[in-house]
Amino acid sequence: MAVNSPLPLASALKPVAGVEIGFAEAGIKKPNRKDVLVLKVAPTATVAGVFTLNRFCAAPVQIAKAHLAAARESGKPIAALLINTGNANAGTGELGLSLANQTCAALAAQLGCEASQILPFSTGVILEPLPSAKVIAGLPQAVAGLKADNWYNAAEAIMTTDTQPKAGSRTVTIGGHTVTMSGISKGAGMIKPNMATMLGYLAFDAKVAQPVLDVLVKQVADKSFNCITIDGDTSTNDSFMLIATGAGTLEVNSVDSPEYAELAAAVTELSLFLAQAIVRDGEGATKFITITVEEGESVEECRKIAYSIGHSPLVKTAFFASDPNLGRILCAIGYAGVDLDVSKLNLYLDDVWVAKNGGRNPDYKEEDGQRVMQQSEITVRVKLARGAAAATVYTCDLSHDYVSINADYRS
């Protein structure tokens, strides 16, 4: 059960002009489960993405990158995104590339475009061959069902160990133009026995020049999907894609325009919502933790310290136990690899001032720490007293259920 994260309302998810969505139950791993998703995008659309840095990046990730590059060169736009669950097609070598290409070719044939105009994505078990025939057999169903008002099904179709679909929509007015945006995400653990990957897809109906969208997707990711951690495992398949369909009236041609700033803010807000939804539904999560590191010399050092806290199994089990064992947080700060003068450091748990100038705050009382630790949402705030930079990371606790979920046999 996700932490403070109600189910999205299907009726609140808005169609985005220029995107049609179809799905299939292709039986890739299990029967009677949506496991193939097609996002068909208008020819006016620009598409940009950020991908996992894992060196074992999956075959579809390699191909999606190549096809994005080819679209830029040829001017032939991306026609559709093809996503399957149940198999990650990672650690699969040359064969994996060939099978992923087959699925792109099959969808291209049905949509009347070239294979290089399809972006493939996979999530699921690593090191096993993609059952490409099953994916391909599911495509006619997905294509026949293409429609605009299908975001809830899209969110369900990319779920793996997620306990609930993750989706959201926003409507904003920018420079007098209405922009509608909808997005979906999936996560759980970075890799679950059968399943891999964080995926996020967000479409909106503004027209955004390709170089501008390329900047936007990186900026947004840095403030959303790159700020979350469940277990520190970066998967082979992580991808976050922005689709600017161009079907609406807003046009953004420069990153220096006021429209860009407003659009970036709105896309970031929805992306952060989708990213946080992944953490709230983290495997076994019972608490949602916000870690903010302030007064640093650089954003990079603040992020390093925030991730060091967020990755520590000892910090995470203390949150699970509602135990204000806050020395563990100091310890994780200390081994973050930042050359700190800890004698100036202050630590807060929500409004409770725990550590003052590197030692226990004389006014800190255990019962105050205890009170905050029992909440389902907790903010850890670290002040480094050495600069003006800050960074925030979102994570969850480490519970018995995390071990249970990940120690389940794959079958």
Next chain:
Amino acid sequence: MAVNSPLPLASALKPVAGVEIGFAEAGIKKPNRKDVLVLKVAPTATVAGVFTLNRFCAAPVQIAKAHLAAARESGKPIAALLINTGNANAGTGELGLSLANQTCAALAAQLGCEASQILPFSTGVILEPLPSAKVIAGLPQAVAGLKADNWYNAAEAIMTTDTQPKAGSRTVTIGGHTVTMSGISKGAGMIKPNMATMLGYLAFDAKVAQPVLDVLVKQVADKSFNCITIDGDTSTNDSFMLIATGAGTLEVNSVDSPEYAELAAAVTELSLFLAQAIVRDGEGATKFITITVEEGESVEECRKIAYSIGHSPLVKTAFFASDPNLGRILCAIGYAGVDLDVSKLNLYLDDVWVAKNGGRNPDYKEEDGQRVMQQSEITVRVKLARGAAAATVYTCDLSHDYVSINADYRS
């Protein structure tokens, strides 16, 4: 219960001439528990150590480093090591330094030396003031009980969440001289709710020049205590100390001598035994995992990859579940931060060839992986095919008991 690690036999632990050991039940955290240890060393001894790199390093660590440096400058040798459990004296600021100095002064008064000749060590809860009065009150009992044949008690006195004492002795002959060495260690998790720290102490009766011992302790640590990980949390108090008492007949004055090489090999072997004993008794451990990365360009990159595998919660839960979900290992290799060409990489689980040239070995059978995963000792071997360097790291699995132990409230 530790993995394949029988209790040490008290009768097999050998006195080391030049070391006397006393302990006390000082009630620092709990009554009726050995929690203060004094290792008195002969004036002929040289002492060297390596310490945690955690920036929140504990007050005793800061003082031990300063006293070691002072001994080198003044020529006044280290007289004793003073170790307490039940409180880490970390995250305690100026007060912590003052309290640790008080305990050194109290022991010095009883031994007739200066406070700067005492090396203090603490392990236990972080962020709480050291009950120095209790430590000091225990010293007369510890000093009165000083005797050479006391290593088993020493091993018990430094235990925290360890389920069993860790100790070993060796006798070797080097250049016709008999050298006797004994050592103890403690670990569990890097930090347990109440307890912190990896500690290791090893004494032998050779005479070793200070600069030579300084080199030796680093070389030995790199091949033993620096090759283990349980949960990736580097504590505030980690320390590993070598004591060369000089009471025997072997003298080692140069790192280039054959005697040095033989001594280093023997000390490394016992240190690795003590380090591995910590992993075998890791919190909740049910399996002992050896991770070897070979054919790398540098030892550093091999270590990075080995630690990436050894720290991955997903790899560790798969070992706990005896699930040959080996894509998780590839994934952890991929995000180790090494710029690999994974298409040349091979992965073995004991004798089973799992991944070949970056993809699944066509001859790999799930039942072969399953067979190895059910063992209590497993070797993961990664071949990078890009050089001649190698590194090995030892770790354990991540079980329900790890979460239970670390989610226990501290009281």
